[in-house]
Amino acid sequence: MKFSHFFIFFVMPLLLMGCAATRPITDVALAGGGAALANTLSKGDPAITAAGAAGGVLFGEGLNYVSTKQTEKASLEGYEKGRSDTAKQQYWFLVNQEKDRDQQQESIRYYEIPIPEQKIDGVILNPTTKYLRIEE
DSSP states (O other): OHHHHIIIIIIHHHHHTTTHHHHHHHHHHHHHHHHHHHHHHHHHHEEEEEEEEHHHHHHHHHHHHHHHHHHHHHHHHHHHHHHHHHHHHHHHHHHHHOOOHHHHHHTEEEEEEEEEEHHOOOOOOOOEEEEEEEOO
């Protein structure tokens, strides 16, 4: 391949594209490469050169499709991992909250208070035991 073909098919499209998105750059570069390769192999036949450019664009679009699918898959996996992490955080929050409550209950004591049989306003109340809760 001559230097002029390389400049026309590879460098010039990239210079004209500037800092655009990668999809057009990939399409132009692969179309130029396909055209240059087809032009060289067909010894300048314009139909084959055009077919080579079209093949390069199709190949570029295939690469972009695969890249997009991988990006979408990674995004979905990240989203699901975030949901999973949120559920785990909520679970551990509840577990720790329960532990704190159990530790607080260790400092709670109950004292028995026996209440004897009583007669109030002519009503006889049976003896019972009441519990007094003490938190320290």
